[in-house]
């Protein structure tokens with residue numbers, strides 16, 4: 001039997017409907033500022049998606065494109081200028097950054113109230129403390145996707161593969177807050193297949209194309225594939241492949257496709273975070 005596909009766009013649309021409602025009640029204009037360094041094709045495409053979506057909602061959107069060789073000090077100066085600008089409600093720096101830039105220093109420099117990526121240590125601490133705050137877009141989007149499709153979270157045994165600060169770690173905190181029992185596995189987890197094959201809910205965010213194969217998945221499991229890997233095909237073109245092998249479709253009960261699964265939720269959740277930041281945070 002083939003897995004039920006959990007398509008991202010309808011879930012993203014329902015999140016965007018919430019954003020439109022909140023925008024109507026907003027007493028001041030909301031704006032999103034995205035800083036991009038260099039011309040990495042994936043980053044160019046993701047930043048374009050964010051800018052287009054923000055404009056489609058009637059938000060003020062600005063993309064600040066800097067050369068890849070921009071120094072950390074120059075980047076921090078731009079961040080500081082946007083921090084101090086009262087017209088800026090949301091601010092993020094697109095990742096990955098070139099190696100001469102220390103990501104954590106840049107994330108710490110962003111005003112936590114404008115940190116629509118939810119990666120400033122203040123916001124990370126709030127998330128783990130169970131306090132309201134801005135939270136990373138992809139994990140928050142995953143929870144919205146699950147709610148949209150009526151998939152239970154409370155009481156679930158969830159295995160996350162991948163311990164990144166942008167997906168795996170914050171998702172663990174969010175699932176715990178929703179009363180799931182969470183295992184956070186990673187590239188150094190011994191016998192990974194034994195861990196994954198006992199997961200009724202499996203979320204994979206490793207950046208390794210096809211890492212999770214059919215034999216590693218519990219029959220009937222819900223599998224959320226966060227990987228969006230650009231893989232060269234034999235015809236010389238590049239295609240998108242998830243972290244989950246296509247064969248998993250025959251084993252899983254429900255599965256997010258790549259593309260068209262989690263990705264659209266990341267952008268929709270960013271729109272919600274921008275409105276939350278403009279509101280001065282939280283419902």
Ligand SMILES: Nc1nc2c(c(=O)[nH]1)N[C@@H](CN(C=O)c1ccc(C(=O)N[C@@H](CCC(=O)O)C(=O)O)cc1)CN2
Pocket residue numbers: 045046047049092093094095096117137138166228240258259260261262263264265266267
């Ligand atoms: N500062 C940040 N950098 C990065 C983040 C982030 O949340 N904040 N996440 C990813 C990239 N990302 C957003 O920035 C992102 C990834 C994927 C998608 C998406 O819609 N993917 C589509 C496919 C799009 C395509 O054709 O390439 C899909 O999966 O269907 C949106 C945003 C890393 N960097």
Ligand SMILES: [Mg+2]
Pocket residue numbers: 205206207226227228
């Ligand atoms: Mg990834």
